[in-house]
Amino acid sequence: MEIYHVFTKSIAKFTVFLDHKDYARMIELLKYYKNKPILKFSDYKKLKETKVYYNSVKSETPFVEIIAYCLMPTHIHLVLQEISPSGISEYMRIVLDSYTRYFNKRIGRKGPLWEGRVKRVLVESDEQLLHLTRYVHLNPVSAGIVEKPEDWVYSSYREYIGMEKEKVCNKEKFFDFSKKEYKKFVEDRIDYQRSLEIIKHIILE
Template sequence: MTIAEHFESGYIYHVYSHANGKDLLFVEDSNYQYFLDRLLKYVTPVAEIYAYCLMPNHFHLLLRFKDVAENGVEDEHQYLMRPFSNFLNSYAKAYNKRYNRKGALFLDFLRRKRVQDEKYLLKLLHYIHNNPVHHGFVSKAEKWKYSSYNSYTNVEKASRIERKEMQKYFDTKEDFLGYHQSNVEYDFMDLE
C-alpha cells in the first residue's frame, strides 16, 4: 500500500497529497509561490526535487533523498519525514491565517511511493507534468505555470529543480517535448 512505505535515503519517491475534503490548497498565485518557497526551505536540505506539479486541490513531487548515513541518524524514516511535516504545517498555518480558516488543510497522511525502475520513473515524470492536462485545466503541459515542466524546456534559466538526472533520459530537448506530448499508459492510476 502506497501510504505505508517508509522513506529511505538514496531512493527516488513520488510524494503527493490532497486537500482535506473539497478544500483548495491554492486560491491565488501567491499561494503557489509561497508553497514552493516552503518546499525549498524545508525539503531541499534532505532531497533533490526532480519534478513537481501544484494543482488547486493537490500536489505531486518527484524527488530523491540525499544520503543521511553520515548524520548518524537512528530512525531514517522519521528524520526524512520531519521536513515534510514542518513544510506542510508551515504552509497550512499561513494558509489558515490568510483565509481565516481553521482545521486540517491536508489529508492526514502524506502519500508516497518508491520508484522501483526507470520505466516507472519516466511514466511519473510524464504523469506529473501532464496532470493539469489530465484534469482539464490546460490543453498542453507548457501552459500550466505551477509545474516544473517549463524549467526543463528553458534550461538557460536557473532553477532549483535538479534537472540533470532526468535529462539523462532524453538526448535532446525535442526528445523531452515529444515524450511529454505522447500518449503514455499509466498503470498506477490509484493516485488521487
C-alpha cells in the first residue's frame, strides 16, 4: 500500500480556518472519514449528542491511514497511506466538500473553497517518510506562526511527542522511535528549515 504527501490549498490564499472551531472541525472530518461513511458527518454529530458512539456507525471499509497532518490558515499537509483503490481521491473529495459546506454556511459564503486538484507525491522510502513528517510538523515554525512546533495545536506533532491524548494518526504502524527521540529529531532541524524558508522567499521575489 502506497504512501503519499498530500497537499491542498485555498483559492487565492483565502483564510479557510478562522479560529479554533474551524480547525477542530477539519480535524474531526479527517478522523471521521478515514473509513467509507455510512452517515454524513452532520448526521453523525446529531447521533453523537445522544450518546450513539462512532464505533456503532462507522464503516469497516477504510479509505486511508493518516500518518501525519498539519493544518495551516490557507492550506493543508497530509501524509496518507492509501488503503483502498482511489481511496485518497475519494477521502479528500468527501472531507473537503464537507468542510466547504460547513464553512460557507458559517460565514454566508457560496462557491468553491479549494484550488484545483489535490496534489500528491509518492513517498519512496522509510527514510523519506520520516523526514517528510518532520517537514510537515515544522510548517508553522517555518511560516513564522510559532516558535516551537508543539505550540501549534493543529498538527499531529503534539500527538507524536505525547502532548495530545486525541489519537488521529496511526504512527505506531510506521515508526518505532520514542517520543523523546522524535522530538530531538525535529528540533535539530528547526533553524535550518527556517533559513530555507527565508531563502525561498528571496528567490521568489
